[in-house]
Amino acid sequence: MCIFCKIVAGEIPAYTIYEDASVLAFLDISQVTKGHTLVIPKTHVPNIYAMRPDVAEGVFKALPNVASAIKDAFNPIGLNLINNNDQPLQSVFHLHFHLLPRYPDDGIHIGLEKATPNISKDTYEAIQSDIIQHLKNES
Numbered sequence: 165m166c167i168f169c170k171i172v173a174g175e176i177p178a179y180t181i182y183e184d185a186s187v188l189a190f191l192d193i194s195q196v197t198k199g200h201t202l203v204i205p206k207t208h209v210p211n212i213y214a215m216r217p218d219v220a221e222g223v224f225k226a227l228p229n230v231a232s233a234i235k236d237a238f239n240p241i242g243l244n245l246i247n248n249n250d251q252p253l254q255s256v257f258h259l260h261f262h263l264l265p266r267y268p269d270d271g272i273h274i275g276l277e278k279a280t281p282n283i284s285k286d287t288y289e290a291i292q293s294d295i296i297q298h299l300k301n302e303s
């Protein structure tokens with residue numbers, strides 16, 4: 165049983181923020197910033213690729229409520245929603261979403277600067293096509 169499944173089962177203590185039938189939210193033990201919270205499905209799902217729509221529905225219904233509570237509690241200047249999949253970025257292989265409130269001078273840099281200048285229309289369309297052809301029809 166993975167460490168997050170043990171938290172869900174009550175075998176390991178956690179600072180629970182929110183719980184319903186399918187979702188658990190608890191403080192990340194590292195507290196990268198004040199209020200750093202993890203939102204997880206109670207069922208073991210290793211990563212986003214294995215997340216079925218019913219699991220997504222539960223998680224994404226809970227996320228705005230928990231995010232808003234963090235915002236109201238600590239008045240951050242912003243909040244990052246972060247989900248890491250696969251090594252080396254994912255450390256616990258039970259799907260989880262970080263709610264990371266941000267504060268002035270918190271020293272964290274998450275940059276999504278444009279890495280490739282002057283991308284052609286053909287290149288955009290090739291990338292678009294490469295992804296679309298792998299979409300599955302599921303609801």
Ligand SMILES: [Zn+2]
Nearest residue numbers: 166169208258
């Ligand atoms: Zn698990």
